Amino acid sequence: MDFKLSPETESILNMVSEFSRKKIEPIANKIDSDEFDPKGLFREMGSLGILGITVPEEYGGANLDYLTQGLILEELSYYSASIGLSYGAHSNLVMDNLNRNGSKHQKERYLDKMSKGELIGSLCLTEPGAGSDAIGSMKTTYNKMEDEKYKINGSKIFITNAPIADLFLTYARNGSIYSAFLLERADGVETPKKLKKMGMRGSPTGEVVFNDIVVGKDRLMGNEGDGRRIIMSGLNSERAVLAFGPLGIARRALEDSINYSTSREQFGQKIGDFELIQERLAYMFTKLEAARLLAYKAALMTKEELLDPSYAASSILFASETATEITKHAIMIFGGYGYMSEYPLERYHRDALLYEIGAGTNEIRKIIIGHNIQKKRFK
Numbered sequence: 620m621d622f623k624l625s626p627e628t629e630s631i632l633n634m635v636s637e638f639s640r641k642k643i644e645p646i647a648n649k650i651d652s653d654e655f656d657p658k659g660l661f662r663e664m665g666s667l668g669i670l671g672i673t674v675p676e677e678y679g680g681a682n683l684d685y686l687t688q689g690l691i692l693e694e695l696s697y698y699s700a701s702i703g704l705s706y707g708a709h710s711n712l713v714m715d716n717l718n719r720n721g722s723k724h725q726k727e728r729y730l731d732k733m734s735k736g737e738l739i740g741s742l743c744l745t746e747p748g749a750g751s752d753a754i755g756s757m758k759t760t761y762n763k764m765e766d767e768k769y770k771i772n773g774s775k776i777f778i779t780n781a782p783i784a785d786l787f788l789t790y791a792r793n794g795s796i797y798s799a800f801l802l803e804r805a806d807g808v809e810t811p812k813k814l815k816k817m818g819m820r821g822s823p824t825g826e827v828v829f830n831d832i833v834v835g836k837d838r839l840m841g842n843e844g845d846g847r848r849i850i851m852s853g854l855n856s857e858r859a860v861l862a863f864g865p866l867g868i869a870r871r872a873l874e875d876s877i878n879y880s881t882s883r884e885q886f887g888q889k890i891g892d893f894e895l896i897q898e899r900l901a902y903m904f905t906k907l908e909a910a911r912l913l914a915y916k917a918a919l920m921t922k923e924e925l926l927d928p929s930y931a932a933s934s935i936l937f938a939s940e941t942a943t944e945i946t947k948h949a950i951m952i953f954g955g956y957g958y959m960s961e962y963p964l965e966r967y968h969r970d971a972l973l974y975e976i977g978a979g980t981n982e983i984r985k986i987i988i989g990h991n992i993q994k995k996r997f998k
């Protein structure tokens with residue numbers, strides 16, 4: 620497996636790095652607040668050309684691979700995990716899905732504007748009573764009306780970007796038939812509540828309510844009944860790409876820890892000279908590099924449904940656990956300062972925990988891995 624990046628990917632990453640240093644790093648603490656609105660940054664990321672990184676050029680995209688998308692997410696998350704998460708929801712969860720499953724008319728209507736950051740997307744699957752069992756317990760319904768129109772009712776929760784979104788890729792059922800819809804805010808979609816969170820505070824999360832929303836057939840994504848297939852079509856790439864979020868957080872925590880341990884002195888010497896501190900750093904480094912190898916492998920293997928789901932699931936399972944561990948070690952290396960909000964270490968830890976829950980919890984990822992590796996054994 621070749622991990623050498625293409626010159627194009629290298630140059631995009633350099634650009635993202637420079638942008639993040641200039642535009643995100645100076646306000647990273649401000650971003651970590653419930654009040655922050657990332658819309659302006661979406662426009663800037665649109666100008667950089669990174670929002671539609673995997674969609675075809677005719678829709679304003681760059682037609683590059685999931686590894687590049689993941690690496691961009693890692694770089695953004697290194698500076699602000701919240702911006703990385705909102706980027707992932709918009710670019711991967713919504714744009715990639717729309718590019719895979721939308722009609723030509725839908726792609727023309729939305730993708731170019733989304734590539735520019737003029738329209739922000741959110742993917743609405745989770746409901747108050749339907750989380751891990753998102754399909755079986757779904758309560759959002761649609762009815763087909765006489766004039767080829769659809770009426771949608773229900774609500775979704777924990778939806779990334781919902782408070783600022785213009786486009787809502789959502790799922791609804793009619794009995795046992797599931798369908799996917801592209802709803803616009805102007806259709807009457809309500810986002811009554813922006814939710815307060817432990818971490819990822821600069822990535823707005825909200826409730827979404829559909830109250831007798833009536834739309835035409837042009838808003839159906841795929842055919843009626845394609846909902847289940849469309850949900851499943853996005854899960855591998857979503858997990859493989861989002862795994863790079865925790866990698867970015869963990870890389871930052873490790874680098875900050877190395878810098879701190881080579882400057883902080885106790886007992887007349889740098890704390891980095893104590894072997895117990897070196898032991899922590901060695902462990903952090905080794906776990907991060909192992910998580911990176913798995914994430915690269917899963918991202919390179921991700922070709923829509925072709926990837927064995929156990930790779931995408933194990934990639935984000937391991938990366939998320941690694942980030943939780945590494946950010947905790949980083950707090951310990953900083954001692955009391957690590958616990959203070961004035962320093963970003965506690966933010967890294969709060970942000971990292973999300974990746975053990977969002978995009979399907981670590982328990983669900985383990986179930987997927989267990990199920991798929993057994994299938995392989997019996998082939």
Ligand SMILES: Cc1cc2nc3c(=O)[nH]c(=O)nc-3n(C[C@H](O)[C@H](O)[C@H](O)COP(=O)(O)OP(=O)(O)OC[C@H]3O[C@@H](n4cnc5c(N)ncnc54)[C@H](O)[C@@H]3O)c2cc1C
Nearest residue numbers: 742743744745749750751777778779976977978979980982
């Ligand atoms: C900040 C944030 C952003 C999010 N963004 C989005 C988004 O953009 N779009 C979206 O649709 N959703 C989003 N989510 C929702 C997320 O995907 C769900 O929270 C997640 O799937 C878990 O669902 P739940 O919270 O209802 O937990 P539950 O499913 O109720 O799970 C509760 C606990 O039970 C465990 N559990 C459940 N089933 C099993 C089982 N079979 N075996 C063992 N253990 C089990 C879970 O692992 C968990 O520990 C977001 C969540 C957060 C916190």
